[in-house]
Each structure stands twice: as structure tokens, then as C-alpha cells.
Amino acid sequence: QKEVEQDPGPLSVPEGAIVSLNCTYSNSAFQYFMWYRQYSRKGPELLMYTYSSGNKEDGRFTAQVDKSSKYISLFIRDSQPSDSATYLCAFVQGAQKLVFGQGTRLTINP
């Protein structure tokens, strides 16, 4: 079983739609749960992070963690063409390392 599973997509939705991106994980030792956004031909950048089960909102973005199911989600409301990117889930392992999902390529069509 892979440590992190993320559907690579691609996912294509119309502008204004609600987008749901998901990851499952198997390692109970993961402490922080993160979402990175990567635009084409750029390095990833941190979008959101959380450390507990529940929801965390930041503008149009909501990160959700369910530790009992080992499942995390990122919701994007009122999606915009500028949200078109690859979204990678990431998990903090110990004090030093991140474990990344495969990434989901998202396209928002005007």
C-alpha cells in the first residue's frame, strides 16, 4: 500500500464550480497536513496547512482533515481560471521531511 494516494486527474471544471481534491494516507505518524499549489513550470508553493481533524478556511479555500479515516480534502469555492494548477497534498514526517502525493492537475475553464 502506498503511503499517500492522490488521484492524478486531470480534472477539468467550469469557472465558478466547487472543486474537491482528496488524498488518503496510511501513516498514523503524520503530524501536519498540507496542500501545495504548483503552476506550470514553477516550483510548488504552500497553499494551506492544518494539524488537527476538522476544517480550516482561507478565503475560497477550505482544508478538511479526517484523521480517523486518514483522509484529507481541499475544497475550492467559486473556482477561477487562475486556480488552474497542480495541487499536491503533503504530510510532515518527523521533524524534517515532507511526503508528497502524486498531485492532481486541475483546469478551470472560463
Add this chain to the structure above:
Amino acid sequence: NAGVTQTPKFRILKIGQSMTLQCTQDMNHNYMYWYRQDPGMGLKLIYYSVGAGITDKGEVPNGYNVSRSTTEDFPLRLELAAPSQTSVYFCASTTGFSYNEQFFGPGTRLTVL
């Protein structure tokens, strides 16, 4: 602050050649990392360093070497390049505290023919 810078941006190597990918950060971060990203895939950790003089292997270290003589620089050396090393290489750095937000460079696209 320039953040994390990487050179070169692009490179084509022949099989068996060697090269060094350069990475520099100006944020005084102790922790630095090298990842590779193959098409449609996530990031795989090659090597990391928790401070000058200290390095450790990640998930895919074979065929690579690193050194860390200063806080700012973390070069990645490819010896005897192989087609399997064709990838995009990202350098990242962080303070190492709490949630470990890593700051990434723009990447180096390497092709081995």
C-alpha cells in the same frame, strides 16, 4: 530576498557525463532539500541537509551526491548521467520548525540523451 535560486534552468547531458546543479537560499534556513519530479508525478526526496556539514539520504539517492559547506548553498552532483535521471529537479529550504513550510526554487529541467 531572492528566496531559493537554482542554476541552470535547463540542461541537456549525454549519457555518462557529469554535472552539478546549484542551489542557494538567502533566508538563513538550516534545512535544505533536493527533490526530483517526473512527468505527472509528485516530488521524490533525493537528499536533505539539516545544517552545514550534515547531509542524509532521501527516498531516491542512487546516482547523486551532495555536500553542504555553507548554510546558503546545497549543490547536487550527478555522476555518470543516465536517461533515468531525466527529470525536473527542485531545491527547497525551511527553518525546520513546526509544520515545516518548504520554500521551493524554480527548478532545473534536465534531459539525459
